[in-house]
Amino acid sequence: MNFYRLISFLLLSFYSFVSHAEIINNIEINGLEKISRGAVLNYLLFEVGDDVSENLLKDSIKALDDTKFFSKISISINENQAIINLIENPTIKYVDFINYEDGNVLDETGINDLLLNNNLNTGNIYSKSNLDNLINSLQVIYQENAFYNSNIKINSEIDSQNRIGVVLDFSEGDRALISSMEVSGNELFSSDEILDLFEIGEPDFFILNYFTEKDRFSKNKYEAGLESVINKYSNAGYLDVSIKKSKVTFNAKTNQINVNVVIDEGSQYKLDQIQIDGDLLNYSIENLKSYFPIESGDSFQREKILKGVNAISRLYQDIGYAYVSVKLRAEPSSNNPSSLNAIIVINPNSLIYVNRIIINGNNTTKDEVIRRELQLLEGQTYSKDYLLNSISRIKRLGYFSSVDYKFNRLKKSPDKIDLILNLVETKTGEFSIGLSHSNSTGASLNTSVSQKNIFGTGNTFNASLSNSDAVKETSFYFKNPHFNNFGHSISYGYFNKELNATNLEASAYVMNEAGYKFGYGIPTSADSNIFAEFKVSDIELSCGAYLLVDEQSSCSNPNKNDFTSTISFSHNSLNDYIFPSKGKKYSLVNIFALPISSVNYFKFESSYSSYSPVFTGNTFKLSSRFKYADGYGGDNLPFYERYFEGGGSSVRGFDFNSLGTKYASSGMPKGGEISLVTSAGISSSLKSVGVDNPNMKFISFVDAGILSETVSDFDLGEIRSSVGVGLNWFTPVGPIGLNYAYPIKKKSDDDLKTFSFQLGTSF
Numbered sequence: 024m025n026f027y028r029l030i031s032f033l034l035l036s037f038y039s040f041v042s043h044a045e046i047i048n049n050i051e052i053n054g055l056e057k058i059s060r061g062a063v064l065n066y067l068l069f070e071v072g073d074d075v076s077e078n079l080l081k082d083s084i085k086a087l088d089d090t091k092f093f094s095k096i097s098i099s100i101n102e103n104q105a106i107i108n109l110i111e112n113p114t115i116k117y118v119d120f121i122n123y124e125d126g127n128v129l130d131e132t133g134i135n136d137l138l139l140n141n142n143l144n145t146g147n148i149y150s151k152s153n154l155d156n157l158i159n160s161l162q163v164i165y166q167e168n169a170f171y172n173s174n175i176k177i178n179s180e181i182d183s184q185n186r187i188g189v190v191l192d193f194s195e196g197d198r199a200l201i202s203s204m205e206v207s208g209n210e211l212f213s214s215d216e217i218l219d220l221f222e223i224g225e226p227d228f229f230i231l232n233y234f235t236e237k238d239r240f241s242k243n244k245y246e247a248g249l250e251s252v253i254n255k256y257s258n259a260g261y262l263d264v265s266i267k268k269s270k271v272t273f274n275a276k277t278n279q280i281n282v283n284v285v286i287d288e289g290s291q292y293k294l295d296q297i298q299i300d301g302d303l304l305n306y307s308i309e310n311l312k313s314y315f316p317i318e319s320g321d322s323f324q325r326e327k328i329l330k331g332v333n334a335i336s337r338l339y340q341d342i343g344y345a346y347v348s349v350k351l352r353a354e355p356s357s358n359n360p361s362s363l364n365a366i367i368v369i370n371p372n373s374l375i376y377v378n379r380i381i382i383n384g385n386n387t388t389k390d391e392v393i394r395r396e397l398q399l400l401e402g403q404t405y406s407k408d409y410l411l412n413s414i415s416r417i418k419r420l421g422y423f424s425s426v427d428y429k430f431n432r433l434k435k436s437p438d439k440i441d442l443i444l445n446l447v448e449t450k451t452g453e454f455s456i457g458l459s460h461s462n463s464t465g466a467s468l469n470t471s472v473s474q475k476n477i478f479g480t481g482n483t484f485n486a487s488l489s490n491s492d493a494v495k496e497t498s499f500y501f502k503n504p505h506f507n508n509f510g511h512s513i514s515y516g517y518f519n520k521e522l523n524a525t526n527l528e529a530s531a532y533v534m535n536e537a538g539y540k541f542g543y544g545i546p547t548s549a550d551s552n553i554f555a556e557f558k559v560s561d562i563e564l565s566c567g568a569y570l571l572v573d574e575q576s577s578c579s580n581p582n583k584n585d586f587t588s589t590i591s592f593s594h595n596s597l598n599d600y601i602f603p604s605k606g607k608k609y610s611l612v613n614i615f616a617l618p619i620s621s622v623n624y625f626k627f628e629s630s631y632s633s634y635s636p637v638f639t640g641n642t643f644k645l646s647s648r649f650k651y652a653d654g655y656g657g658d659n660l661p662f663y664e665r666y667f668e669g670g671g672s673s674v675r676g677f678d679f680n681s682l683g684t685k686y687a688s689s690g691m692p693k694g695g696e697i698s699l700v701t702s703a704g705i706s707s708s709l710k711s712v713g714v715d716n717p718n719m720k721f722i723s724f725v726d727a728g729i730l731s732e733t734v735s736d737f738d739l740g741e742i743r744s745s746v747g748v749g750l751n752w753f754t755p756v757g758p759i760g761l762n763y764a765y766p767i768k769k770k771s772d773d774d775l776k777t778f779s780f781q782l783g784t785s786f
Contacts, residue, residue: 045100047071048071051105052107054108056111063087068086080098084098093109093111114186118143128165128168128170167241168242169200174193175194177192201224201226202277208287211261212256221244252284262353263289270282292361293359294321295358296356296364298365299311299367311367311369315334323365340408342406345440347370347371349370350370374404377400377402378439378440380441383445384444384447388448398549412549420600421475430443482503486500494523502514504544509546514542519537521535534564534663540559548594556588561585562584573686587616588614588617589613594609595607595608596608602720606634609632612627612628625653625655626652642707647700652664665693666695668683674727674745677766677773678775682743684732697730700728703725719752726764727768729742743773745765746767749761765777
């Protein structure tokens, strides 16, 4: 009986196979316009000569459908011939977004990214599922930015060439604004401290809120704020902290949002001890522990422990271990259940060498100009310190708007890397010709050429010609910052200036000066150098009636020779040319008129600037400069060598060169022999007001300065000061500065100028 059943089953199976499988002798494809026959055949799961079952046909249809090339697909078998009928999806002619407010949620960059991610760019094959995915993404984005009443209509049209145009018509509605934001469960920190961690929240004062838009809800900013809360508690030793409840409630009637955050602080942990294990090389455990700014018994502050971890990583990277691994884990202490041990495990991995240094983007600047700034060289052991110093030195040149780097580890030699520098050149020179007018020079024809990277050599060349009723000037200057292989610099120049102040609002005098100058510099370190310059000039001076009385000593001799030597020391460790955020820059300058000069005088000048990061993305700057000049050997300092202060590059809020005493006869500034100016300021980005441009910075500042006619007149009670705000902008034609300053320490007869504009300025 079982034998007959087996025979029956085999016969039935054979009959079923014969009934549902056929050998294909030909494949016919209908409906193709733009897609090739070969492309379709590649997606089929069978070919001529195969036995084809019904399931194989179904799988082939699915494979073709997955390509999203076709809107309709059918396959049939007729007399050993596979007949495939297709209707192609149209190609995309355009996908347009209309009636949305640019910058609310969408902008051009965001739209292009969405189209690219969903394969909906012009020329692609249209797929309804791709469009559906795009619509879903847009709806999520609008919901996350509190546009709960937004709507998108789809209008499409297919032309005679089977091309489709899609228009997405937006009805954004009004953004729901945050009405209240509350936090509870917090005992360690106040609610205000926690709410300040969020970029969003209850609205600021209405004028300020117009710029900050703090009451505009954003899911990304909200989640970033929650993460900041966790980090703040973790850094205080509360490692079990959690967000017990996070509720965002939308009121459709008022179109407002209420946010409630409930915190479970958990318990605070203390640090029992730091244990260091692994391959320490030649470093002792005690030495490595010194990099941690935390001690046993302190709260387990994750931020301080990570600071030590990063310091140790940097220590190993500086001696060639570029891929050092420093891992941290926390384990309960056996001594105290509320304390933790920080376990640090170090694995230096292999020593890394620099194989090649590849420079990209220097279309004008020669390779050698960049390579001479590098402290990290080919064939040398890798050093993170040398690398970062090299990047800073390249940025300080001022030739590039962007300097980035990356590594390429060699597969065949894993102990070697290629260092790739990607540079973006910026404008380093300008040529101008035209007419100008100012109160100090009158109408003037000006021609100038200025290039600090002439022909990409790193050399500086300046030449100018100015011709007006008051000033006629011709000059040129050349400097080679790397005159020889030792990094010495050489400079020389010529100048000829004729100043006729007879018809200007100043004490009348005429001064013609022509001469030459030659300089030579020697580096004393990677960031410092000593520079010496010698200048010789002839001066012809003719004083008006007032000056003949007020400045008799200077005006008594109309023909003068000036032989001056300048010795200066300078240091520059800033990390950028235009917008530094870290480092120092200072100089000491001594100018001495040699005894063979007609007038014996000297000058001593010093300046100092420091930059340091504060808060997040902000830079604090502190600067000061001191200048002192006097005569010697029985001579007085010539009036034309005095210092002047006031204006955009000095004490802002006061008119240009207006500080100090004035001539009783003319009321014009007299200048002084000693000056002191100091300033403090903060630079920040404009992201808070919706401007995401790294070349624009908002600044706030406090300036103070004093100018005294002589040392004996120096009186701190005469100091002038101001506070203000401004905008620094690195434009294609160079950096500019716009400042508004309000004098807070002034006198009734001071000349004020609250608004100033500067070209070539930087923070």
